[in-house]
Amino acid sequence: MGLALAGRAIPEARASEAPLVMGIFPRRQATLTNELYGPLAAYLSRELGRELRLVTAKDFDAFWEGVEHRRFDIVHYNQFHYVRSADKYRVIAHNEEFGTGTVAGALYVRKDSGITSISQLRGRKIVFGGGTDAMMSYILPSYLLLQAGLKPADYETVFSKNPPNSLISLYHSQADASGAGDILIDLPVVREAMDTNTVMHLGMTERVKHLPWAVRKDMPQALATRIQTLLVGLGKHDEGRAILARAEMTGFGAARDADYDPHRRIIHKVMPDLVIPR
Structure with a gap:
């Protein structure tokens, strides 16, 4: 399927809980992706008290296959990926880079x-x-x-x-x-x-909301909220700021589905025949 296990952090998790899989889209090459997001994966794993596996893909096609088949519990991808998978995933956060949560x-x-x-x-x-x-x-x-x-x-x-x-x-x-x-x-x-x-x-x-982070829609609400809280709170402590710096980010912002309606409008202009789920 073209997906590769890039790294893992293994806490003393309850044996009955399956590992969480965090998928990162191939914005950069796989080795660099692992280096940038490995510390974040380890932090989430420790704070959630369960194993978390960081997974990369060799290219966009392989990554999208993973999204389509809901192989990721937590996923970081682009705005187009999110609006196409909004029937499978729920957005919880967005990137902040260079001090801003929007991009053009x-x-x-x-x-x-x-x-x-x-x-x-x-x-x-x-x-x-x-x-x-x-x-x-x-x-x-x-x-x-x-x-x-x-x-x-x-x-x-x-x-x-x-x-x-x-x-x-x-x-x-x-x-x-x-x-x-x-x-x-x-x-x-x-x-x-x-x-x-x-x-x-x-x-x-025009400026639009930055790159999203989402979780599977069938993830328990308490777990999804905990992950969102951990991400958005990273900028509030030294360890979190170091994790953000390694990921070449300045923070996370909380996100909701409506934040990506401007993207839907633009996608429809460029790809008028594409059916976009809600």
Whole structure:
């Protein structure tokens, strides 16, 4: 199924309780994902008093298979994943990165490209990160293009393995533009791989709620509430702040389903034939 056990934290849990499985979407490559979220998994495992397994996926398709089959008890994924799985999962929290709980989709170009408007991307090559299910790196940038009067047939679409690689590909002049989240340029994995001063935002969408965390809908309410409380409370103590820093986050915010209605509206514009559950 393409899923891999990346790590585990084993407390003195009651033998009758099955391990909780926490799935993390392939926003970054698997080894880095394990390094970033391993401390969080260990903390939740200890505080909940039961075994918790951190699981990664080699790509978005393998990850989505895990979501579809409800293999994850706790899942961190993008906004598109959540709205498509809202009949199976209940959102409880969202990321806060660089001090904010919202993000925007963006189109990037090289500063030396001479491109100053989105309309100039007609006939050009645009690299998106991940695939057509990438909310920040495909759906929101595609919405920007639609707003500028450009449909998919009006430009060449290519995909990188993940969002950071889309911006790195642009840096190496492998495309004329890149679709990604507005904060991607600030991520350490990107800054370490390229000179971010060579690229710029060509345009950005409205700001929407950040990446969600959800639990299975059949999870007992008391357990779901406890997990939400632990996540949202991380910024209140030193250990939690260290865990957040390792995950390249500044906090968690509590989330509810209605927070993702703006995403549903945008998805419908980009993918009008897609049926979205509630």
